[in-house]
Amino acid sequence: MTDTMPLRQDGLPELTADLPARLAELAPRVLVVGDVILDEWLSGSADRLCREAPAPVVAVAQRRVAPGGAANTAVNLAALGARVRMVSAVGADDAGTELLAALRQSGVDTELVAVEPDRRTTTKSRVVADDQVLVRLDDGDRDQAPLTAVPAAIDRFLAACAEADAVVLCDYGTGLLSGDVLERLLPTRERIPLLVVDAHHPRRWARLRPDIVTPNAEEAATVLDTPIPRSAAEQLTFLDENRAQLLERTGARAAAVTLDRDGAVLLDGDRPVHRTWARPAPDNHTAGAGDTFCAALTVARCAGLPAVVAVELAQAAADVVVHRPETAVCSATDLAERLGLGLGSVLDHDRLAEIVAEHRAAGRRIVFTNGCFDVLHPGHVNYLNEAKRLGDVLVVAVNSDAGVARLKGPDRPVNGVADRAAVLAGLSCVDHLTVFDEDTPAALLARLRPEIYAKGGDHREELLSEAAVVREYGGRVRILSYLPDRSTSALIDRIRGR
Structure with a gap:
């Protein structure tokens, strides 16, 4: 879609408030494949301890669910104007039903999501009292059967790749993308215009030669087999000095390393290192910010925006959601408002x-x-x-x-x-x-x-x-x-x- 991006009279894309709407008009076709989660938030107040243990009693006043993991990436893409198809598998259980309904309500096509009787949908339930997360309960299959074990799922996925403007691989290590998924995907790689890999272990996908990978600091350290410094300034120097090794080991043309409240670092071939600056928020407001970053980056790159502009746009989108509670989504309108703050x-x-x-x-x-x-x-x-x-x-x-x-x-x-x-x-x-x-x-x-x-x-x-x-x-x-x-x-x- 590189040649279809509408530009200003001077021929350059710019980070102004009208850019998100122009990106949404392009409506890129994006295929998201990976581990989906149902995020559940139980909120209420706590003013006493229970008799059985020194634990607070939370009077739940509200229950909210939202797509998490790769599903959160998908709904963020849809909110930014992309035509999104989700490729995954859920269980034939209540959590799976809720998750599919939430995806469809957000405008995500779930035709390629398999529903399996023997699978338990992954859920993450957080109990919140007075804006403080007290506990998180994880449920569902720890080790999921790979996508290749689902009848016809891998074939339908590979066929859909040929019709997509971008494919986003979200591999969080639960097993869905294990087995021979990589081998099956290799012959299809040349037909994928843009491949984005968001994985706990991006080295595993190096043979696919991703266009861009989005590891966080811990994941980048694992790739490099070396701890990353804690200081933001030292992190940037370290990543710049080790860019060749990071790109070689992930097979990627570019890497956007997210550093939580310290922003992100873009390593794009031999171009000068570029850092973004985040607008930090409390830690209990950061669920899914990496998914939003990946989604906005994908939409921008689908439109052919330069990597530096794309990563700045992604940072702006992440800044939107980190200032909201629970698992949040950044829409094109939200992003326009965020960029429009510069006007005054x-x-x-x-x-x-x-x-x-x-x-x-x-x-x-x-x-x-x-x-x-x-x-x-x-x-x-x-x-x-x-x-x-x-x-x-x-x-x-x-x-x-x-x-x-x-x-x-x-x-x-x-x-x-x-x-x-x-x-x-x-x-x-x-x-x-x-x-x-x-x-x-x-x-x-x-x-x-x-x-x-x-x-x-x-x-x-x-x-x-x-x-x-x-x-x-x-x-x-x-x-x-x-x-x-x-x-x-x-x-x-x-x-x-x-």
């Missing part, structure tokens, strides 16, 4: 100074950068991501329309300042935005006094007049890496040349 995020200089002071009082390190950002391109994204890694808070100052015209000429900017700021706000690495009208940000730097003033690799410190201001108050100027052939002016010239 431009701060005036007074308010920005107050916020920076609050950050500094909390011991956070401030990084500042500025630019026109007329047409956001990979060079911009890479250097902004690199700038964020120099500290805790990234402030981006954007030249006003009049300022751009003075610097670049009367036919610039191509995009007005509101659009330019909205696109920047969609990047998880950008914490605060402001607009300045002067030719240099010297006055704003003197007022905010950031610890680091960062500029892209196409600049030289000795030619930056504002660098003297930074050195005068004790800050540091950092010139970051440079991606060749990544120029806004050159890009605009190419577009106009067409």
